[in-house]
Amino acid sequence: MNTRLLSIALALAVPAAPLAAQAGQTPASPVPETAMLDDPCAGRPADLYDPAADWAWLCRYHAANLALAGQSIDTVFLGDSITEGWGYADPGMFAPGTVNRGISGQTSPQLVLRFMADVVGLHPRVVHLMIGTNDIAGNTGATSPQAFKDNIRAMADLAAANGIMMVLGSVPPSDRMTWQPALRPARQIAELNAWLKAFAAERGLVYADYYGALAGAGGELPDRYGPDGVHPNAAGYAVMRPVALAAVAEAAARAAGPGWQR
Template identity: 55%
Template sequence: MRRAIANLAGAGAGALALALMLSASPALAAQAGQPAVPAPAPSVTVAVAPIGPTAMVTEPCTPSRVGGYDWGNLCRYQKADRQVPQPLRAVFIGDSITEWWLTTAPAMFAGGIVDRGIAGQTSPQILLRFYQDVVRLRPRVVHIMCGTNDVAGNTGPTSPDEYAANVLAMVDLAKANGIAVVLGSVLPAGGFNWRSEMKPAAQIAALNAWLKDLARARGLAYADYYSAMATPEGAMKPGLSSDGVHPNAAGYAVMEPIARAALAEAEKPR
């Protein structure tokens, strides 16, 4: 698994670097014998000809879309994203563990830190909204934490390589836009109350080993919540969660200093 993921990381980083160089310099593109890649526009304005209704509209977050078509839940934070004050220190993006951090221990999200977690999401859904909910907000740092719902199969069967590709894509998007990265470990869990047949501890440990290796290889900050919260068997320590998966106030109290140290590490000049 690690060899396949390492190949993914190398290939993704190389392709991204080439694209960025060619985008930045048409002269370099000409020397490389490849067409220049135009820089992405900050926004897109399309004049709609008066030929009848279409599905491309100025405000797409209608009740019908939110109710059945918004697989990545792009509408969830679309309005709030327009109102985020600048400058912004950090965005925390992830699943319910990130989303409920704000409601359970809101002190973490003072001083220019915003929460963009959505309960139940898997890494492909988080990647889908990464540009909207992170890059457009121009934070200094992004804290990425996901994986629990990938292991649980919330959006269907997946593989470690698919998870790795999604995390790598988020890292590359952040780095390409000058955003420092904190990788948060997947929290320990001995089981899932919504998938009682599963025994996820070994898979979670394997994903965390890869995340830690990726952080080391790419010079990223790593927030190791797992080591502070796991039993020797890979379950959540007693008292840190009411369901063995989601932290309670005591669990977030363990996580907060780890998160703050990782943010400070990510902000150091490199």
């Protein structure tokens, strides 16, 4: 198995037994024979997040993805609340053919699990991936820069294996997080962005430098671009939009070039 396929296999691996059994505890009840369903999202409201039943929130866009079957998709934007919020602040950015698949609060391992359903299954030419804020915040538990990098590598491998060109968006600037008041994330964000830029160059991906367009002198998100210090407002997204459009156009041109296989 080559290293790219191995990274995909490792990233997508999930425990074979319930967590209680792994810890040496006796599960409260055996897993029913119907636990593996043809459509586990049937009857589940798309706006209801149940971390115990659907940790990656695969059901969030399940019905929306089915509704796009057979349609031509140019670009999928995959990410967290900064991507999701873009659709509300600047809906014109997501004209037909451009799909928003952001989910507030998510981290890179959740995106790895959603990547097949919310990106590959839509057969886009380009995927725009922007994630990292909530990894730094530890939203889904303690993690490490190496785990983040491994998840980005896994998604890049999945995109390449399916003929999808990737835009890697930088982690937007922030020097504070209201839900983690003790955290000072500016240094970590700058370090992850340096790695993302180098990784994009190494893999022939396109890097979208939102950090450079938005950051203040101390690595903060200025109030004029996002009063909470993390999430862009309309003015922030207005700065981001030309960066995104240029990056997506470059990625589409590369995907149409010689030697690129779809």
